[in-house]
Amino acid sequence: MGKFNSCVTADTLTFFFEGELDTLFCMEIEEKVLTQIKIHKGKVVLDLKGVEYIASSFIRLCGSAASLVGANNMTVSNMNKEIKKNLTKIGLASVLNIK
Amino acid sequence: MKIRTKFTLIIVVVTIILAFALSIANLVFDFAQQSNYLKFANEHINSFTKWNNEQAQKNLGPFAENYIQLLAKDLGYIVRRDFLDNNNDYTYLKGNKKLRKILLDSTYLNGLQVGYAALVERDDSIILSSDLSDEGIDVRSWILRSEITISENLYAINNAESFNFYFQYFPDDTPGVPDNEYASAFKIPDTELVLIYSLSLDDYMQPINDELSKKRGLEARRILDKINLAFEEDRIYSLIFSLVSLIIIYLFSIPLIMWFSKSITEPIRKLRDEVLKLGRGQFNISLKVQGSDEIRDLLGSMNYLGSELSQYTENLKTEIMQRQRIETEIDIAHRIQETTLPKIGSDFVFNGFELGVKLLPADKVAGDFYEFFYCGDKLALAVADVSGKGISAAFFMSISKAIMHNSLLQYNEPDVALTEVNRLLSMRNDTNMFATVFVGFFDPDSSTFTFSNAGHENVLLVKADGSITEIGQHERPPVGFFSDSTYRSEIVKLEKNDVMIFYTDGITEARSPAKEFFGLDNLKKLIESNISLNPQDLCDFIVDKVNDFEDGRLYDDVTIMIFKKV
Numbered sequence: 176m177g178k179f180n181s182c183v184t185a186d187t188l189t190f191f192f193e194g195e196l197d198t199l200f201c202m203e204i205e206e207k208v209l210t211q212i213k214i215h216k217g218k219v220v221l222d223l224k225g226v227e228y229i230a231s232s233f234i235r236l237c238g239s240a241a242s243l244v245g246a247n248n249m250t251v252s253n254m255n256k257e258i259k260k261n262l263t264k265i266g267l268a269s270v271l272n273i274k
Numbered sequence: 275m276k277i278r279t280k281f282t283l284i285i286v287v288v289t290i291i292l293a294f295a296l297s298i299a300n301l302v303f304d305f306a307q308q309s310n311y312l313k314f315a316n317e318h319i320n321s322f323t324k325w326n327n328e329q330a331q332k333n334l335g336p337f338a339e340n341y342i343q344l345l346a347k348d349l350g351y352i353v354r355r356d357f358l359d360n361n362n363d364y365t366y367l368k369g370n371k372k373l374r375k376i377l378l379d380s381t382y383l384n385g386l387q388v389g390y391a392a393l394v395e396r397d398d399s400i401i402l403s404s405d406l407s408d409e410g411i412d413v414r415s416w417i418l419r420s421e422i423t424i425s426e427n428l429y430a431i432n433n434a435e436s437f438n439f440y441f442q443y444f445p446d447d448t449p450g451v452p453d454n455e456y457a458s459a460f461k462i463p464d465t466e467l468v469l470i471y472s473l474s475l476d477d478y479m480q481p482i483n484d485e486l487s488k489k490r491g492l493e494a495r496r497i498l499d500k501i502n503l504a505f506e507e508d509r510i511y512s513l514i515f516s517l518v519s520l521i522i523i524y525l526f527s528i529p530l531i532m533w534f535s536k537s538i539t540e541p542i543r544k545l546r547d548e549v550l551k552l553g554r555g556q557f558n559i560s561l562k563v564q565g566s567d568e569i570r571d572l573l574g575s576m577n578y579l580g581s582e583l584s585q586y587t588e589n590l591k592t593e594i595m596q597r598q599r600i601e602t603e604i605d606i607a608h609r610i611q612e613t614t615l616p617k618i619g620s621d622f623v624f625n626g627f628e629l630g631v632k633l634l635p636a637d638k639v640a641g642d643f644y645e646f647f648y649c650g651d652k653l654a655l656a657v658a659d660v661s662g663k664g665i666s667a668a669f670f671m672s673i674s675k676a677i678m679h680n681s682l683l684q685y686n687e688p689d690v691a692l693t694e695v696n697r698l699l700s701m702r703n704d705t706n707m708f709a710t711v712f713v714g715f716f717d718p719d720s721s722t723f724t725f726s727n728a729g730h731e732n733v734l735l736v737k738a739d740g741s742i743t744e745i746g747q748h749e750r751p752p753v754g755f756f757s758d759s760t761y762r763s764e765i766v767k768l769e770k771n772d773v774m775i776f777y778t779d780g781i782t783e784a785r786s787p788a789k790e791f792f793g794l795d796n797l798k799k800l801i802e803s804n805i806s807l808n809p810q811d812l813c814d815f816i817v818d819k820v821n822d823f824e825d826g827r828l829y830d831d832v833t834i835m836i837f838k839k840v
Contacts, residue, residue, distance in 0.1 A: 176759075198663050219755075230709070237756050239706040246756075249392040265710060265729030266751035266759070 176200055177226070179208075186217040190236035193225040208236065212243050219244050220228035234265060246270050281535045285527055293516055300512050304505050315497040326486060338456045338473050342389070346460040346471035349380055353393055353402075353469060354462045362465075367393065367401045369409070378404040379473070387476040390455075394468045401467070460721050541565045545576060557584035607668060608638045614675060616646050618810070625716040626647035627653070628808030628838040631819045632778075635831045641667025642831035643675050644779045645682075649715065654682045656713040657776040659730065661752070670707040674699060674753065678711065688713045689763040692753060696728065696761075699754035708754040712746055712776055721768050721839065726761045728753045732783065734798065735766065736773040736805055742798050747773075768839040773809070775801060776837070780830035784820045792823050809836035 177194035190208060194200075212219055219240055223229070243247045250272040251262065262268050353373060360366040367373065373393070381389035381404045393402040403409050436758060457472035484720060541564065548559040559580040561573045618629060631644055641660035646653060662665040677698050681691040692713060699709070712733055714725030725733070727746035735743045745766055751759045768774075777797070784792035800816055813834050820832050 202662075228783075231659065234752075235661040235706050235708060238708065242706060263749055264732075264747075265755075266749045270751065270756065272294065 180202055181208075181211060183215065186258075187220055188212065188215040188217060188221055189220040191222045191224070195228040196226055196230060196233045197228065198230045198232045201230060205232075205236055205239070209239055209243065211228055214244045217244070218248045218250070219236075220252060222253050223251060226254065226258065229258055229261065234267065235264075237267065237270055237271065238249060241271060247272075250274060281531045282528070284335065285531055286524075289484055289520060289523055289527075289834070293520055297512070297516060301509070304509065308501055311501050312494070312498055315501075316494055320490070334475060334478070335456065336474060338478075339458070342456055342458040342471045342473045343460075345380055345389075346391075346458040346469050349377065349391060349471065350460040350462040350467075350469040352376060353467065354465060357462075357465060357467070364395065364401070367467075368484070370402060374402050374404070374406070377402055378406070383478065384481075386477065386481065387473060389473045391472075392470045394470060395466060445548075448686070476779050498821040533762065536567065539563060541569045541573060545573065548576060552580060552583065555586055555587075557581075578600045604638045604665070608635075611639055611643075611668060611672070614672065615643060617645040623648075625651075625653070626721070626840060627716065628840055629836070630811070630813040631833075631835040632810075632813040633831065633833045634817050634821065634828065636828040637664050639665060639668035640831040640833075641669050641671050642780065644776070644833055644835050645675065645679060645713075646835070647679070647682075649686055651719065652686070652713055652717050655712070655776065655835065655837060656682070656711060657730065657777040657778060657833060658709045658711040659780070659831070659833070660662050660709045663830065666707070670709065670754075673806055674709045674711075678713070681806070682713065682715075686715070687763060688715060688724060689761040692726045692728050692761040693759070696751075696753040696755075696759050697757065700757035703754050708752040709737075710752045716768075716837065722765050723768055723774065724765045726750075726762055726763050727754075728759075728761055729755070731777055731779055734775040734777075734801065736801060737774065738769055738771040740802060742801065770839055772839045773801075773805065776833075776835040776839040778831065778833040778834035780828070781820050781834060784824050784832070785829045786823055787825050787827075792820055812836055 177200040179190055179191060179192045181190045183187060183189075183246065188211060190211075191196045221237065221240070237249070251267075252274040254262070254273075259268070259273065262271075262273060267273070303393055343666060353367070356370070356373060357363075357367060377391035377393070380391050381387050383389070389404070391404045392400050395401050396796075399412050400408050445519060455472045455474050457470060460469045460471070461467075541561075544561060548561055551559055557580050559577065561577050563570050563573045563577070565573070571700075598691050615633065618631065622629075629646060631646070633640060633642055633644060635642070641663055643660075645656040645658075648654070658671070658674060658678070660671045660674060662670075674695070677695050678691070681694045681698075685691040685694060692711060695711070699707075710730035711728040712725065712730040713728075714723050714733075718724050725746060727748040728750055729752035730746070732744035732746045735745050737743070745764070748762055748764070750761050753759070781797055782792060782794045786792075797816070800819060801812070804812055804815055813836050816834055817832055821828065
């Protein structure tokens with residue numbers, strides 16, 4: 176099971192994720208994350224440091240977040256090689272800012 | 275044990291203990307009273323004895339004084355006669371047994387020695403004494419020993435024939451207790467001798483006192499017996515009273531206990547009947563709220579419980595019905611989904627290839643799907659994975675599959691078809707659902723496979739020499755994700771016995787109970803070592819392995835499709 180919290184610095188809303196972001200976890204956090212993004216209306220960073228696994232539901236969450244703030248204002252950072260490989264495979268690396 | 279029996283036993287035991295305690299208390303009180311009465315009687319008798327002694331002393335004192343004066347004088351004249359008859363020889367007197375016996379005999383009254391007699395040579399020593407041990411003792415030391423102050427009187431006797439005096443003598447046998455003595459000194463005429471005679475009134479009174487003491491003891495015993503008898507009767511009356519009281523208490527308490535216990539047990543009995551009804555599923559109970567506060571609370575709670583259970587059961591029934599309806603609908607959806615998936619039937623034409631396919635859903639309905647059908651002479655092949663799981667994924671899967679099927683039929687080119695599918699799925703896709711898709715067309719005439727990949731797992735191409743390569747690294751987004759996504763096509767030439775393996779991430783991301791991934795390498799090894807199997811057997815084999823790896827608890831839908839060029 177994953178964990179997450181968030182903080183706002185300047186114009187950036189950062190979400191920090193940990194653990195395994197499986198389908199169930201993503202369903203639980205989806206509304207909270209998207210609500211915060213709607214309120215923030217600025218740049219969004221999804222920090223995946225400490226994340227071991229992402230389900231396709233998390234990719235859907237990334238897509239939903241990107242559709243709210245625009246792909247250019249969305250960054251996914253600090254992921255491990257395996258997750259980066261998955262994001263690249265599905266073409267998100269060329270659309271979102273991947274660091 | 276019934277409450278009524280318990281109450282009865284408790285009352286009986288408590289009453290017995292109470293009666294026993296009261297009896298003990300009564301007994302202790304009686305003994306204390308008895309002791310007090312006896313003490314009072316003894317004090318009364320003692321005071322009487324004391325009064326008797328005082329009276330004896332008062333009345334006998336003058337008589338004793340006269341008696342000893344006469345006796346001293348009489349004895350003095352006896353001594354004088356003997357003294358004069360023997361030529362005034364003092365030595366004759368000393369140790370004279372006859373005179374000593376006379377002195378000694380004079381000290382007895384009624385066979386009891388009550389007196390003391392001594393012949394004293396003035397200014398010298400005791401010549402004769404009724405007490406032999408006194409003879410020869412210096413008068414002064416004798417006076418000191420006797421603690422009497424008569425020395426002056428002995429000297430003063432010159433002026434009188436005799437005189438009486440009273441003194442207290444402290445004998446050695448009872449230290450501190452004085453012996454009341456009456457004494458008389460008689461100056462023997464024509465001599466230097468004095469005869470002293472003393473009488474102990476206490477000794478004289480001793481037999482009387484002894485008798486009185488004996489009488490007192492008897493009297494005390496008699497009074498004690500009477501007191502005992504009185505108390506014995508009192509105890510019997512107390513016992514009878516206690517027994518009668520107990521019987522009366524029992525007679526009154528038993529109906530009281532019956533009534534009291536019934537007031538408790540009756541509501542409980544009714545409560546039990548109603549609880550049994552609850553057990554039989556009859557929740558509409560209505561208990562009459564009566565009895566003590568606790569019982570009323572309990573009955574009220576039971577009524578509330580029954581009402582709540584009734585409501586809960588109704589809700590549960592409704593929920594179960596809804597759930598059953600949903601389950602039924604899911605079953606129907608499952609059957610529909612199964613029917614929408616193509617089957618390799620006996621009428622399916624294998625034109626230069628073999629095909630195997632297996633889909634194992636994690637739930638009743640799947641988000642994965644596969645497709646194979648002929649578009650003209652070409653065989654369309656597709657494997658897709660919708661994001662998420664369950665009903666929502668299955669619903670999106672149905673839409674995606676329908677659009678995909680139509681697009682492939684319409685456009686005959688995988689990249690064009692995917693672009694159209696993406697466009698259609700992106701429209702009004704507020705939930706951002708998407709599907710990864712690997713789609714391609716096999717042309718039997720040219721033995722080529724033209725394919726496009728929308729974010730799906732690469733297809734494994736196993737060449738006839740056993741080498742495995744991955745095809746489809748297009749890095750394009752899933753369909754439905756971004757409305758403006760476009761896709762590209764790629765062509766591979768297939769040789770005889772080349773095998774293409776299409777799969778979803780339900781295989782590579784399968785999780786063991788220890789949270790280990792099945793992994794792509796593991797899949798490749800399985801394929802390498804079992805490539806000789808026909809495509810369907812290989813599909814079944816791999817899915818079984820994955821299922822075993824996850825210990826039968828599938829984490830995601832598992833789909834595999836294997837195409838073999840023959």
